[in-house]
Amino acid sequence: MAGTNVDLHGLEPEAFLEEVHSFEFWFQSVEGYLVGLEHGRQPQTPEATLSGLERERLITVLCNYCVGETAALEGAGGLIQIAPNRAAKIFLSTQAVDEGRHLEVLVRRLRELGVEEPEAEISLRASRSLVEFKRRLLDLVRGRDWAAAIFAQNVILESMEFAVFELHAPRERLAVIREDLDPLVLQSFHETMDAVGTPREEREELGRNYLRAVERLGFA
Amino acid sequence: MSSEDPLQEADTPSAPRQRFVLDDRGFNEVPKKYRKFYRTWDGPEDVLAPNEALCPVCKIVVRSSRELRPGDRIYCMACMTRLQIVRSDAGHLEAQVIY
Numbered sequence: 001m002a003g004t005n006v007d008l009h010g011l012e013p014e015a016f017l018e019e020v021h022s023f024e025f026w027f028q029s030v031e032g033y034l035v036g037l038e039h040g041r042q043p044q045t046p047e048a049t050l051s052g053l054e055r056e057r058l059i060t061v062l063c064n065y066c067v068g069e070t071a072a073l074e075g076a077g078g079l080i081q082i083a084p085n086r087a088a089k090i091f092l093s094t095q096a097v098d099e100g101r102h103l104e105v106l107v108r109r110l111r112e113l114g115v116e117e118p119e120a121e122i123s124l125r126a127s128r129s130l131v132e133f134k135r136r137l138l139d140l141v142r143g144r145d146w147a148a149a150i151f152a153q154n155v156i157l158e159s160m161e162f163a164v165f166e167l168h169a170p171r172e173r174l175a176v177i178r179e180d181l182d183p184l185v186l187q188s189f190h191e192t193m194d195a196v197g198t199p200r201e202e203r204e205e206l207g208r209n210y211l212r213a214v215e216r217l218g219f220a
Numbered sequence: 221m222s223s224e225d226p227l228q229e230a231d232t233p234s235a236p237r238q239r240f241v242l243d244d245r246g247f248n249e250v251p252k253k254y255r256k257f258y259r260t261w262d263g264p265e266d267v268l269a270p271n272e273a274l275c276p277v278c279k280i281v282v283r284s285s286r287e288l289r290p291g292d293r294i295y296c297m298a299c300m301t302r303l304q305i306v307r308s309d310a311g312h313l314e315a316q317v318i319y
Contacts, residue, residue, distance in 0.1 A: 008257050009284050009294045013302055020300045028251030 021087040026094035040105040050113075057197065059113055063125040064188070066106050066118070071134035073099035075153045078141035082149070130188035238287040240271040247280065250297045257283050258298065273315040277301050288313055 011019070019025055036042070050058065076096040083089045110118045140149035186207050244252075245259035259281045261274055268274065270287040275296040282294050282303065292305040294315060303315040 006253065007285070008254060008297075009292070011295070016295050016302070017300070020297055025251060025297075029249055032248035032250070032252065032255075 018087060021091040023090055023094055026091075026098075030098070039108050040101070053197075055113055059110060059115060059121065060125045062106050062110050062113075063118075063122045064127055064130055066103060066110070066122045067126045067130050067134055069099055069103040069106060071137050072153060073103055074134075075137050075141055075149065078138065079146070079149055079153070082141070082144045082146045084146060127188040127191035129185075129191055133185065133188060237289070238270055240269070240283075240285055240287075242283055242285055254297055258296075259283060273303065273305060273313060275299065275301060275303065275315060276317060282315065293318075 008016075034040075073096060076092050076099055080089050080092045080096070083092055107118045110121065115121045137149065137152045140152055143149075242256035244255045247255050247258040247260060250258060259272075261279050261281050266281070268281060269283075271284045272281050273284075273288055273294060274280075275282050275298070278296060278299040278301075280296065280298055282296050284292070284294060288294070288305045290305055290307045290313070294303050294305065295301070296303060296315075302318040304318050305313055306316045308314045
């Protein structure tokens with residue numbers, strides 16, 4: 001593929017997609033921002049002093065992150081089976097590795113905060129809507145509904161490739177899926193923010209940010 | 221590159237395009253060999269050079285070795301997006317998502 005003097009923007013679209021979906025591209029990318037880190041952070045990063053309430057809030061947020069990361073991990077892993085081409089399978093393998101790393105970092109952080117049984121704590125504190133979102137996402141994966149499952153995962157993560165699922169489903173159908181899942185996303189924000197006591201005005205900004213992200217992906 | 225690709229050389233203005241030597245600005249979310257094509261965006265006050273466009277998806281600056289003009293194709297590797305340069309109603313160059 002491309003050498004050091006590559007004219008990136010002169011690549012054919014197919015060559016570009018091949019490159020950015022490759023394991024090599026992913027590996028060299030993460031090497032850039034993970035080198036020198038231990039469990040996702042600089043070893044010399046000082047530990048912040050948290051009040052009891054702040055610690056509780058942080059644990060609740062992290063528990064909900066863990067649900068999202070677990071959904072993404074299981075979703076990406078399951079999607080490999082039904083991905084329509086080799087490039088998508090390879091890309092999903094890199095996403096699965098990434099999501100596994102994120103989950104490990106978060107669980108480790110929970111332990112650092114004194115949570116002795118992270119799995120139990122996650123079950124206790126997870127937003128019911130987020131858990132329901134995870135269930136629905138994995139149902140789509142189990143149902144081998146590629147376009148719906150990959151779309152749902154992108155909504156959760158606000159990332160991942162858009163091109164593949166657009167090729168495999170009419171926009172109208174994806175709009176229906178979005179209409180179905182948006183309330184769960186927004187409700188999960190509210191439930192988590194309730195649990196951590198975030199002021200209402202900040203919650204609304206979170207919801208707006210989510211909707212803006214979806215709109216940037218072309219689903220206004 | 222295909223000479224028939226509508227996203228490449230879509231317009232043919234008379235003035236030759238400026239060329240730019242790209243340097244690594246420390247954008248470390250893509251492999252080293254591609255870092256020179258990107259830089260972080262410093263917000264609304266960040267004035268883009270003639271060879272730069274803002275990715276509307278992930279809000280990083282995409283850089284080219286030549287001056288950008290309407291119809292040009294550029295890629296954002298951070299979000300895997302193909303973009304097309306267009307002129308906005310306000311007369312500015314903008315990157316529009318193709319997919």
